[in-house]
Amino acid sequence: MIISLQLESETPLYEQLRNQIIIGIATGALVPEEKLPTVRQLADDLGINAMTVNKAYACLKQEGYIAIDRRHGAKVSAARTCDPEPSPQLEEQLQLIIAQATIQGIGKARFQALCSQLFSRMAYQQP
Protein backbone atom coordinates (compact mmCIF):
# COMPACT_ATOMS: atom_id res chain seq x y z
CA MET A 1 0.00 0.00 0.00
CA ILE A 2 1.25 3.42 -1.00
CA ILE A 3 0.97 6.39 1.29
CA SER A 4 1.75 9.86 0.10
CA LEU A 5 1.76 12.86 2.36
CA GLN A 6 1.63 16.46 1.30
CA LEU A 7 3.80 18.47 3.64
CA GLU A 8 2.44 21.75 2.36
CA SER A 9 -1.19 20.76 2.90
CA GLU A 10 -3.55 22.46 5.32
CA THR A 11 -4.58 19.17 6.90
CA PRO A 12 -2.21 17.90 9.58
CA LEU A 13 0.13 15.07 8.68
CA TYR A 14 -1.38 12.71 11.23
CA GLU A 15 -4.81 13.33 9.75
CA GLN A 16 -3.68 12.72 6.20
CA LEU A 17 -2.14 9.49 7.39
CA ARG A 18 -5.33 8.51 9.22
CA ASN A 19 -7.44 9.24 6.15
CA GLN A 20 -5.27 7.20 3.83
CA ILE A 21 -5.30 4.24 6.17
CA ILE A 22 -9.09 4.41 6.38
CA ILE A 23 -9.30 4.44 2.61
CA GLY A 24 -6.81 1.59 2.52
CA ILE A 25 -9.03 -0.49 4.77
CA ALA A 26 -12.15 0.27 2.76
CA THR A 27 -10.54 -0.46 -0.59
CA GLY A 28 -9.17 -3.74 0.66
CA ALA A 29 -5.53 -2.69 0.39
CA LEU A 30 -5.46 -3.47 4.08
CA VAL A 31 -7.45 -6.51 5.13
CA PRO A 32 -8.79 -7.11 8.65
CA GLU A 33 -6.27 -8.70 11.02
CA GLU A 34 -3.46 -7.47 8.79
CA LYS A 35 -0.49 -6.18 10.70
CA LEU A 36 0.33 -2.52 10.18
CA PRO A 37 3.93 -1.34 10.07
CA THR A 38 5.39 -0.30 13.38
CA VAL A 39 5.28 3.31 14.42
CA ARG A 40 9.00 3.82 13.94
CA GLN A 41 9.12 1.88 10.68
CA LEU A 42 6.35 3.90 9.09
CA ALA A 43 7.82 7.12 10.43
CA ASP A 44 11.14 6.31 8.81
CA ASP A 45 9.51 5.31 5.53
CA LEU A 46 7.52 8.51 5.37
CA GLY A 47 10.33 10.66 6.66
CA ILE A 48 8.29 12.07 9.53
CA ASN A 49 8.47 11.93 13.30
CA ALA A 50 7.41 8.80 15.16
CA MET A 51 5.03 10.74 17.39
CA THR A 52 3.11 11.92 14.37
CA VAL A 53 2.53 8.34 13.30
CA ASN A 54 1.76 7.51 16.90
CA LYS A 55 -0.97 10.12 16.96
CA ALA A 56 -2.49 8.81 13.74
CA TYR A 57 -2.54 5.30 15.18
CA ALA A 58 -4.06 6.57 18.42
CA CYS A 59 -6.84 8.27 16.47
CA LEU A 60 -7.56 5.18 14.43
CA LYS A 61 -7.55 3.06 17.54
CA GLN A 62 -9.92 5.40 19.33
CA GLU A 63 -12.25 5.36 16.34
CA GLY A 64 -12.20 1.57 16.23
CA TYR A 65 -10.49 1.14 12.88
CA ILE A 66 -7.42 -0.57 14.27
CA ALA A 67 -6.51 -2.39 17.45
CA ILE A 68 -3.21 -2.48 19.27
CA ASP A 69 -2.08 -5.95 20.25
CA ARG A 70 0.74 -5.57 22.75
CA ARG A 71 2.44 -8.64 21.38
CA HIS A 72 2.42 -7.92 17.68
CA GLY A 73 1.81 -4.21 17.28
CA ALA A 74 -1.12 -2.62 15.47
CA LYS A 75 -3.51 -4.51 13.22
CA VAL A 76 -6.68 -3.73 11.31
CA SER A 77 -9.80 -4.28 13.39
CA ALA A 78 -12.56 -6.63 12.52
CA ALA A 79 -15.56 -5.04 10.86
CA ARG A 80 -17.91 -2.79 12.70
CA THR A 81 -21.39 -3.67 13.76
CA CYS A 82 -23.52 -3.89 10.68
CA ASP A 83 -25.67 -0.96 11.65
CA PRO A 84 -26.75 0.77 8.47
CA GLU A 85 -27.64 4.02 10.22
CA PRO A 86 -25.40 6.78 8.88
CA SER A 87 -23.82 8.86 11.61
CA PRO A 88 -24.97 12.47 11.76
CA GLN A 89 -21.41 13.71 11.16
CA LEU A 90 -21.20 11.71 7.96
CA GLU A 91 -24.51 13.13 6.86
CA GLU A 92 -23.34 16.64 7.63
CA GLN A 93 -20.14 16.24 5.65
CA LEU A 94 -22.06 14.74 2.78
CA GLN A 95 -24.50 17.62 2.77
CA LEU A 96 -21.67 20.10 2.36
CA ILE A 97 -20.15 18.13 -0.48
CA ILE A 98 -23.46 17.87 -2.27
CA ALA A 99 -24.02 21.59 -1.82
CA GLN A 100 -20.64 22.34 -3.38
CA ALA A 101 -21.30 19.89 -6.19
CA THR A 102 -24.66 21.46 -6.89
CA ILE A 103 -23.20 24.94 -7.18
CA GLN A 104 -20.44 23.63 -9.43
CA GLY A 105 -23.18 22.43 -11.72
CA ILE A 106 -22.89 18.74 -11.01
CA GLY A 107 -26.34 17.25 -11.09
CA LYS A 108 -27.74 14.37 -9.13
CA ALA A 109 -27.22 11.84 -11.91
CA ARG A 110 -23.59 12.83 -12.44
CA PHE A 111 -22.98 12.73 -8.70
CA GLN A 112 -24.55 9.33 -8.25
CA ALA A 113 -22.42 8.02 -11.10
CA LEU A 114 -19.33 9.32 -9.31
CA CYS A 115 -20.47 7.60 -6.12
CA SER A 116 -20.95 4.36 -7.98
CA GLN A 117 -17.48 4.59 -9.40
CA LEU A 118 -15.97 5.23 -5.97
CA PHE A 119 -18.00 2.45 -4.37
CA SER A 120 -16.78 0.00 -6.98
CA ARG A 121 -13.26 0.54 -5.67
CA MET A 122 -14.28 -0.48 -2.18
CA ALA A 123 -13.63 -4.14 -1.57
CA TYR A 124 -14.05 -4.14 2.16
CA GLN A 125 -15.05 -7.61 3.25
CA GLN A 126 -17.92 -7.68 5.68
CA PRO A 127 -17.51 -10.64 8.01
Add this chain to the structure above:
Amino acid sequence: MIISLQLESETPLYEQLRNQIIIGIATGALVPEEKLPTVRQLADDLGINAMTVNKAYACLKQEGYIAIDRRHGAKVSAARTCDPEPSPQLEEQLQLIIAQATIQGIGKARFQALCSQLFSRMAYQQP
Protein backbone atom coordinates in the same frame (compact mmCIF):
# COMPACT_ATOMS: atom_id res chain seq x y z
CA MET B 1 -31.40 32.62 6.68
CA ILE B 2 -30.39 31.17 9.99
CA ILE B 3 -26.77 30.60 10.89
CA SER B 4 -25.83 28.65 13.97
CA LEU B 5 -22.27 28.29 15.13
CA GLN B 6 -20.96 25.72 17.57
CA LEU B 7 -18.25 27.34 19.64
CA GLU B 8 -17.06 23.99 20.97
CA SER B 9 -16.69 22.39 17.56
CA GLU B 10 -13.47 21.11 16.07
CA THR B 11 -13.99 23.08 12.89
CA PRO B 12 -12.95 26.74 13.03
CA LEU B 13 -15.67 29.32 13.29
CA TYR B 14 -14.83 30.92 9.96
CA GLU B 15 -15.08 27.51 8.30
CA GLN B 16 -18.45 26.76 9.88
CA LEU B 17 -19.65 30.11 8.61
CA ARG B 18 -18.28 29.45 5.13
CA ASN B 19 -19.91 26.01 5.04
CA GLN B 20 -23.30 27.31 6.08
CA ILE B 21 -23.24 30.03 3.48
CA ILE B 22 -22.35 27.50 0.80
CA ILE B 23 -25.22 25.31 1.89
CA GLY B 24 -27.44 28.38 1.95
CA ILE B 25 -26.58 29.13 -1.65
CA ALA B 26 -27.16 25.56 -2.76
CA THR B 27 -30.48 25.22 -0.99
CA GLY B 28 -31.70 28.51 -2.41
CA ALA B 29 -31.84 30.31 0.92
CA LEU B 30 -29.45 32.72 -0.72
CA VAL B 31 -30.08 33.50 -4.36
CA PRO B 32 -27.49 34.77 -6.87
CA GLU B 33 -26.95 38.53 -6.78
CA GLU B 34 -28.37 38.61 -3.27
CA LYS B 35 -26.54 41.00 -1.03
CA LEU B 36 -24.89 39.51 2.03
CA PRO B 37 -24.82 41.34 5.34
CA THR B 38 -21.85 43.52 6.15
CA VAL B 39 -18.89 41.93 7.87
CA ARG B 40 -19.50 44.06 10.92
CA GLN B 41 -23.25 43.44 10.84
CA LEU B 42 -22.91 39.67 10.67
CA ALA B 43 -20.22 39.63 13.32
CA ASP B 44 -22.49 41.50 15.69
CA ASP B 45 -25.45 39.23 14.94
CA LEU B 46 -23.42 36.12 15.60
CA GLY B 47 -21.54 37.58 18.52
CA ILE B 48 -18.13 36.81 17.08
CA ASN B 49 -15.11 38.79 16.01
CA ALA B 50 -15.33 40.74 12.76
CA MET B 51 -12.03 39.27 11.61
CA THR B 52 -13.60 35.83 11.70
CA VAL B 53 -16.41 36.88 9.38
CA ASN B 54 -13.87 38.65 7.22
CA LYS B 55 -11.89 35.48 6.82
CA ALA B 56 -14.99 33.47 5.91
CA TYR B 57 -15.90 36.03 3.24
CA ALA B 58 -12.34 36.01 1.91
CA CYS B 59 -12.48 32.22 1.59
CA LEU B 60 -15.81 32.33 -0.21
CA LYS B 61 -14.55 35.03 -2.54
CA GLN B 62 -11.37 33.13 -3.31
CA GLU B 63 -13.43 30.04 -4.09
CA GLY B 64 -15.75 32.02 -6.33
CA TYR B 65 -18.92 31.64 -4.31
CA ILE B 66 -19.32 35.32 -3.63
CA ALA B 67 -18.06 38.54 -5.14
CA ILE B 68 -17.00 41.51 -3.13
CA ASP B 69 -17.75 44.91 -4.54
CA ARG B 70 -16.29 47.71 -2.49
CA ARG B 71 -19.31 49.90 -3.23
CA HIS B 72 -22.12 47.44 -2.64
CA GLY B 73 -20.57 44.95 -0.24
CA ALA B 74 -20.59 41.20 -0.77
CA LYS B 75 -23.11 39.42 -2.92
CA VAL B 76 -23.68 35.87 -4.12
CA SER B 77 -21.93 35.14 -7.39
CA ALA B 78 -23.70 34.12 -10.53
CA ALA B 79 -23.74 30.42 -11.20
CA ARG B 80 -20.66 28.68 -12.41
CA THR B 81 -20.21 27.31 -15.86
CA CYS B 82 -22.20 24.14 -16.20
CA ASP B 83 -19.13 21.99 -16.39
CA PRO B 84 -19.95 18.59 -14.97
CA GLU B 85 -16.36 17.69 -14.11
CA PRO B 86 -16.05 17.24 -10.37
CA SER B 87 -13.03 18.96 -8.86
CA PRO B 88 -10.34 16.61 -7.59
CA GLN B 89 -10.69 17.93 -4.04
CA LEU B 90 -14.38 17.18 -4.03
CA GLU B 91 -13.69 13.71 -5.32
CA GLU B 92 -11.07 13.19 -2.63
CA GLN B 93 -13.42 14.26 0.15
CA LEU B 94 -16.15 12.08 -1.25
CA GLN B 95 -13.82 9.12 -1.42
CA LEU B 96 -13.02 9.44 2.28
CA ILE B 97 -16.69 9.68 3.19
CA ILE B 98 -17.55 6.64 1.12
CA ALA B 99 -14.67 4.71 2.67
CA GLN B 100 -15.93 5.49 6.15
CA ALA B 101 -19.47 4.63 5.17
CA THR B 102 -18.36 1.32 3.73
CA ILE B 103 -16.54 0.34 6.89
CA GLN B 104 -19.54 1.39 8.97
CA GLY B 105 -21.54 -1.11 6.97
CA ILE B 106 -23.52 1.36 4.90
CA GLY B 107 -23.95 -0.12 1.47
CA LYS B 108 -24.13 1.57 -1.89
CA ALA B 109 -27.93 1.49 -2.06
CA ARG B 110 -28.35 3.03 1.38
CA PHE B 111 -25.79 5.69 0.53
CA GLN B 112 -27.40 6.57 -2.77
CA ALA B 113 -30.73 6.94 -1.03
CA LEU B 114 -29.16 9.35 1.43
CA CYS B 115 -27.69 11.34 -1.45
CA SER B 116 -31.06 11.54 -3.13
CA GLN B 117 -32.62 12.83 0.04
CA LEU B 118 -29.95 15.51 0.41
CA PHE B 119 -30.16 16.48 -3.26
CA SER B 120 -33.88 17.02 -2.94
CA ARG B 121 -33.15 19.85 -0.52
CA MET B 122 -30.99 21.67 -3.04
CA ALA B 123 -32.93 24.23 -5.05
CA TYR B 124 -30.04 26.04 -6.63
CA GLN B 125 -31.25 27.69 -9.81
CA GLN B 126 -28.99 27.15 -12.76
CA PRO B 127 -28.93 30.26 -14.98
Add this chain to the structure above:
Amino acid sequence: MIISLQLESETPLYEQLRNQIIIGIATGALVPEEKLPTVRQLADDLGINAMTVNKAYACLKQEGYIAIDRRHGAKVSAARTCDPEPSPQLEEQLQLIIAQATIQGIGKARFQALCSQLFSRMAYQQP
Protein backbone atom coordinates in the same frame (compact mmCIF):
# COMPACT_ATOMS: atom_id res chain seq x y z
CA MET C 1 -8.48 23.73 43.47
CA ILE C 2 -5.32 21.91 44.46
CA ILE C 3 -3.66 19.41 42.16
CA SER C 4 -0.83 17.25 43.36
CA LEU C 5 1.08 14.94 41.07
CA GLN C 6 3.30 12.10 42.13
CA LEU C 7 6.24 11.95 39.77
CA GLU C 8 7.29 8.56 41.07
CA SER C 9 3.88 6.99 40.52
CA GLU C 10 3.14 4.18 38.10
CA THR C 11 0.25 6.03 36.55
CA PRO C 12 1.23 8.55 33.87
CA LEU C 13 1.22 12.20 34.78
CA TYR C 14 -1.46 13.07 32.25
CA GLU C 15 -3.70 10.38 33.73
CA GLN C 16 -3.20 11.59 37.27
CA LEU C 17 -4.10 15.06 36.09
CA ARG C 18 -7.16 13.76 34.28
CA ASN C 19 -8.31 11.84 37.35
CA GLN C 20 -7.94 14.80 39.66
CA ILE C 21 -9.87 17.06 37.34
CA ILE C 22 -12.68 14.50 37.13
CA ILE C 23 -12.80 14.34 40.91
CA GLY C 24 -12.70 18.13 41.00
CA ILE C 25 -15.76 18.30 38.76
CA ALA C 26 -17.65 15.74 40.78
CA THR C 27 -16.87 17.33 44.13
CA GLY C 28 -17.90 20.72 42.86
CA ALA C 29 -14.43 22.24 43.12
CA LEU C 30 -14.90 22.89 39.43
CA VAL C 31 -18.38 23.93 38.38
CA PRO C 32 -19.81 23.55 34.87
CA GLU C 33 -18.92 26.38 32.49
CA GLU C 34 -15.96 27.23 34.70
CA LYS C 35 -12.85 28.13 32.77
CA LEU C 36 -9.88 25.86 33.27
CA PRO C 37 -6.35 27.26 33.37
CA THR C 38 -4.58 27.39 30.04
CA VAL C 39 -2.34 24.54 29.02
CA ARG C 40 0.83 26.54 29.49
CA GLN C 41 -0.32 28.09 32.74
CA LEU C 42 -1.15 24.78 34.35
CA ALA C 43 2.04 23.24 33.01
CA ASP C 44 4.07 25.99 34.61
CA ASP C 45 2.19 25.73 37.89
CA LEU C 46 2.69 21.99 38.06
CA GLY C 47 6.23 22.13 36.77
CA ILE C 48 5.56 19.73 33.92
CA ASN C 49 5.59 19.95 30.14
CA ALA C 50 2.78 21.67 28.29
CA MET C 51 2.19 18.65 26.07
CA THR C 52 1.46 16.53 29.11
CA VAL C 53 -1.27 18.92 30.17
CA ASN C 54 -2.39 19.05 26.57
CA LYS C 55 -2.82 15.29 26.52
CA ALA C 56 -4.82 15.34 29.74
CA TYR C 57 -7.11 18.00 28.31
CA ALA C 58 -7.48 16.05 25.08
CA CYS C 59 -8.51 12.96 27.05
CA LEU C 60 -11.05 14.88 29.09
CA LYS C 61 -12.40 16.52 25.97
CA GLN C 62 -12.73 13.20 24.20
CA GLU C 63 -14.54 11.75 27.20
CA GLY C 64 -16.89 14.68 27.30
CA TYR C 65 -15.86 16.11 30.65
CA ILE C 66 -14.61 19.39 29.24
CA ALA C 67 -15.08 21.36 26.05
CA ILE C 68 -12.61 23.54 24.20
CA ASP C 69 -13.95 26.91 23.22
CA ARG C 70 -11.57 28.40 20.69
CA ARG C 71 -12.18 31.85 22.03
CA HIS C 72 -11.73 31.32 25.75
CA GLY C 73 -9.84 28.06 26.16
CA ALA C 74 -11.07 24.98 28.00
CA LYS C 75 -14.11 24.90 30.27
CA VAL C 76 -16.05 22.30 32.20
CA SER C 77 -18.79 20.72 30.14
CA ALA C 78 -22.43 20.76 31.03
CA ALA C 79 -23.70 17.63 32.70
CA ARG C 80 -24.11 14.40 30.84
CA THR C 81 -27.37 12.87 29.84
CA CYS C 82 -29.11 11.65 32.95
CA ASP C 83 -28.90 8.03 31.95
CA PRO C 84 -28.56 6.00 35.13
CA GLU C 85 -27.18 2.94 33.38
CA PRO C 86 -23.70 2.25 34.70
CA SER C 87 -21.15 1.64 31.98
CA PRO C 88 -19.73 -1.88 31.82
CA GLN C 89 -16.20 -0.55 32.40
CA LEU C 90 -17.29 1.14 35.60
CA GLU C 91 -18.94 -2.07 36.71
CA GLU C 92 -15.80 -4.04 35.93
CA GLN C 93 -13.59 -1.68 37.89
CA LEU C 94 -16.00 -1.74 40.77
CA GLN C 95 -16.04 -5.52 40.78
CA LEU C 96 -12.27 -5.63 41.16
CA ILE C 97 -12.34 -3.13 44.00
CA ILE C 98 -15.05 -5.05 45.80
CA ALA C 99 -13.11 -8.28 45.35
CA GLN C 100 -10.01 -6.70 46.88
CA ALA C 101 -12.05 -5.22 49.69
CA THR C 102 -13.65 -8.60 50.40
CA ILE C 103 -10.30 -10.32 50.69
CA GLN C 104 -8.99 -7.54 52.91
CA GLY C 105 -11.85 -8.37 55.22
CA ILE C 106 -13.99 -5.35 54.51
CA GLY C 107 -17.59 -6.43 54.62
CA LYS C 108 -20.52 -5.11 52.70
CA ALA C 109 -21.71 -2.83 55.48
CA ARG C 110 -18.28 -1.26 55.99
CA PHE C 111 -17.92 -0.80 52.25
CA GLN C 112 -21.29 0.83 51.84
CA ALA C 113 -20.47 3.19 54.67
CA LEU C 114 -17.30 4.18 52.86
CA CYS C 115 -19.27 4.77 49.69
CA SER C 116 -21.72 6.95 51.56
CA GLN C 117 -18.89 9.00 52.96
CA LEU C 118 -17.34 9.48 49.53
CA PHE C 119 -20.69 10.32 47.95
CA SER C 120 -21.30 12.97 50.55
CA ARG C 121 -18.26 14.82 49.21
CA MET C 122 -19.73 14.96 45.73
CA ALA C 123 -21.57 18.20 45.14
CA TYR C 124 -21.92 17.91 41.39
CA GLN C 125 -24.90 19.94 40.34
CA GLN C 126 -27.18 18.18 37.93
CA PRO C 127 -28.78 20.71 35.58
Add this chain to the structure above:
Amino acid sequence: MIISLQLESETPLYEQLRNQIIIGIATGALVPEEKLPTVRQLADDLGINAMTVNKAYACLKQEGYIAIDRRHGAKVSAARTCDPEPSPQLEEQLQLIIAQATIQGIGKARFQALCSQLFSRMAYQQP
Protein backbone atom coordinates in the same frame (compact mmCIF):
# COMPACT_ATOMS: atom_id res chain seq x y z
CA MET D 1 -11.86 -21.49 36.83
CA ILE D 2 -11.99 -19.72 33.50
CA ILE D 3 -9.57 -16.97 32.61
CA SER D 4 -10.08 -14.90 29.53
CA LEU D 5 -7.57 -12.35 28.36
CA GLN D 6 -8.21 -9.54 25.94
CA LEU D 7 -5.11 -9.04 23.85
CA GLU D 8 -6.32 -5.72 22.53
CA SER D 9 -7.06 -4.24 25.94
CA GLU D 10 -5.38 -1.20 27.41
CA THR D 11 -4.52 -3.04 30.59
CA PRO D 12 -1.38 -5.19 30.43
CA LEU D 13 -1.83 -8.93 30.18
CA TYR D 14 -0.15 -9.62 33.50
CA GLU D 15 -2.51 -7.17 35.18
CA GLN D 16 -5.58 -8.72 33.62
CA LEU D 17 -4.37 -12.07 34.87
CA ARG D 18 -3.72 -10.70 38.34
CA ASN D 19 -7.17 -9.08 38.45
CA GLN D 20 -8.97 -12.23 37.42
CA ILE D 21 -7.17 -14.30 40.01
CA ILE D 22 -8.07 -11.77 42.71
CA ILE D 23 -11.70 -11.92 41.62
CA GLY D 24 -11.44 -15.70 41.56
CA ILE D 25 -10.29 -15.73 45.15
CA ALA D 26 -13.00 -13.34 46.27
CA THR D 27 -15.79 -15.20 44.52
CA GLY D 28 -14.64 -18.51 45.92
CA ALA D 29 -13.62 -19.98 42.57
CA LEU D 30 -10.22 -20.31 44.19
CA VAL D 31 -10.20 -21.36 47.84
CA PRO D 32 -7.37 -20.67 50.32
CA GLU D 33 -4.58 -23.23 50.22
CA GLU D 34 -5.63 -24.20 46.73
CA LYS D 35 -2.70 -24.88 44.47
CA LEU D 36 -2.39 -22.67 41.40
CA PRO D 37 -1.18 -24.04 38.09
CA THR D 38 2.50 -23.82 37.27
CA VAL D 39 3.74 -20.71 35.54
CA ARG D 40 4.62 -22.73 32.48
CA GLN D 41 1.34 -24.65 32.59
CA LEU D 42 -0.82 -21.52 32.78
CA ALA D 43 1.23 -19.77 30.12
CA ASP D 44 0.65 -22.66 27.74
CA ASP D 45 -3.06 -22.80 28.52
CA LEU D 46 -3.48 -19.09 27.86
CA GLY D 47 -1.12 -19.04 24.93
CA ILE D 48 1.02 -16.26 26.37
CA ASN D 49 4.61 -15.83 27.41
CA ALA D 50 5.71 -17.50 30.65
CA MET D 51 7.33 -14.27 31.81
CA THR D 52 3.91 -12.63 31.74
CA VAL D 53 2.43 -15.24 34.07
CA ASN D 54 5.52 -14.99 36.22
CA LYS D 55 5.03 -11.28 36.62
CA ALA D 56 1.38 -11.71 37.55
CA TYR D 57 2.32 -14.28 40.21
CA ALA D 58 5.06 -11.98 41.51
CA CYS D 59 2.54 -9.16 41.87
CA LEU D 60 0.06 -11.35 43.67
CA LYS D 61 2.76 -12.64 45.98
CA GLN D 62 4.02 -9.16 46.74
CA GLU D 63 0.45 -8.08 47.54
CA GLY D 64 -0.06 -11.07 49.78
CA TYR D 65 -2.78 -12.81 47.78
CA ILE D 66 -0.74 -15.91 47.10
CA ALA D 67 2.30 -17.60 48.57
CA ILE D 68 5.01 -19.20 46.52
CA ASP D 69 6.62 -22.30 47.93
CA ARG D 70 9.51 -23.53 45.84
CA ARG D 71 8.57 -27.12 46.58
CA HIS D 72 4.85 -27.01 46.05
CA GLY D 73 4.42 -24.12 43.65
CA ALA D 74 2.02 -21.24 44.19
CA LYS D 75 -1.04 -21.49 46.38
CA VAL D 76 -3.73 -19.12 47.57
CA SER D 77 -2.83 -17.42 50.83
CA ALA D 78 -4.84 -17.75 53.97
CA ALA D 79 -7.22 -14.94 54.62
CA ARG D 80 -5.94 -11.62 55.79
CA THR D 81 -6.41 -10.25 59.23
CA CYS D 82 -9.97 -9.08 59.63
CA ASP D 83 -8.95 -5.47 59.80
CA PRO D 84 -11.76 -3.37 58.41
CA GLU D 85 -9.56 -0.40 57.57
CA PRO D 86 -9.66 0.17 53.84
CA SER D 87 -6.27 0.79 52.30
CA PRO D 88 -5.72 4.32 51.05
CA GLN D 89 -5.18 3.08 47.49
CA LEU D 90 -8.51 1.30 47.51
CA GLU D 91 -10.18 4.41 48.81
CA GLU D 92 -8.51 6.49 46.12
CA GLN D 93 -9.66 4.16 43.36
CA LEU D 94 -13.15 4.09 44.78
CA GLN D 95 -13.26 7.86 44.94
CA LEU D 96 -12.45 8.12 41.24
CA ILE D 97 -15.12 5.59 40.36
CA ILE D 98 -17.71 7.37 42.45
CA ALA D 99 -16.75 10.70 40.89
CA GLN D 100 -17.24 9.28 37.40
CA ALA D 101 -20.51 7.68 38.40
CA THR D 102 -21.75 10.95 39.85
CA ILE D 103 -21.00 12.87 36.69
CA GLN D 104 -22.65 10.13 34.63
CA GLY D 105 -25.76 10.79 36.64
CA ILE D 106 -25.69 7.62 38.71
CA GLY D 107 -26.95 8.49 42.14
CA LYS D 108 -25.99 7.07 45.49
CA ALA D 109 -28.95 4.70 45.68
CA ARG D 110 -28.31 3.24 42.23
CA PHE D 111 -24.64 2.85 43.07
CA GLN D 112 -25.29 1.14 46.38
CA ALA D 113 -27.63 -1.29 44.65
CA LEU D 114 -24.89 -2.14 42.17
CA CYS D 115 -22.46 -2.72 45.03
CA SER D 116 -24.93 -5.03 46.73
CA GLN D 117 -25.31 -7.02 43.55
CA LEU D 118 -21.57 -7.37 43.16
CA PHE D 119 -21.08 -8.25 46.82
CA SER D 120 -23.60 -11.05 46.52
CA ARG D 121 -21.26 -12.76 44.08
CA MET D 122 -18.42 -12.78 46.58
CA ALA D 123 -18.26 -15.99 48.57
CA TYR D 124 -14.87 -15.54 50.13
CA GLN D 125 -14.70 -17.55 53.30
CA GLN D 126 -13.28 -15.68 56.22
CA PRO D 127 -11.21 -18.08 58.37
Add this chain to the structure above:
DNA sequence: GTGGTCTAGACCACA
Protein backbone atom coordinates in the same frame (compact mmCIF):
# COMPACT_ATOMS: atom_id res chain seq x y z
C1' DG E 1 11.75 -4.49 19.62
C1' DT E 2 7.05 -2.77 20.48
C1' DG E 3 4.09 1.19 21.80
C1' DG E 4 3.56 4.65 25.55
C1' DT E 5 5.21 8.55 28.08
C1' DC E 6 7.71 12.71 28.92
C1' DT E 7 10.61 16.62 27.83
C1' DA E 8 12.11 20.99 25.38
C1' DG E 9 11.51 23.99 21.96
C1' DA E 10 9.47 25.64 17.72
C1' DC E 11 5.84 27.21 14.41
C1' DC E 12 1.19 28.12 13.04
C1' DA E 13 -4.00 28.64 12.81
C1' DC E 14 -7.46 30.79 15.27
C1' DA E 15 -9.82 34.55 17.46
Add this chain to the structure above:
DNA sequence: GTGGTCTAGACCACG
Protein backbone atom coordinates in the same frame (compact mmCIF):
# COMPACT_ATOMS: atom_id res chain seq x y z
C1' DG F 1 -2.40 34.65 23.73
C1' DT F 2 -4.93 30.33 22.92
C1' DG F 3 -4.68 25.43 21.61
C1' DG F 4 -2.87 22.41 17.89
C1' DT F 5 0.91 20.46 15.40
C1' DC F 6 5.48 18.86 14.53
C1' DT F 7 10.21 17.72 15.63
C1' DA F 8 14.17 15.29 18.11
C1' DG F 9 15.66 12.58 21.50
C1' DA F 10 15.14 10.03 25.74
C1' DC F 11 13.35 6.51 29.06
C1' DC F 12 10.32 2.84 30.41
C1' DA F 13 6.69 -0.92 30.59
C1' DC F 14 5.48 -4.77 28.14
C1' DG F 15 6.17 -9.22 26.07
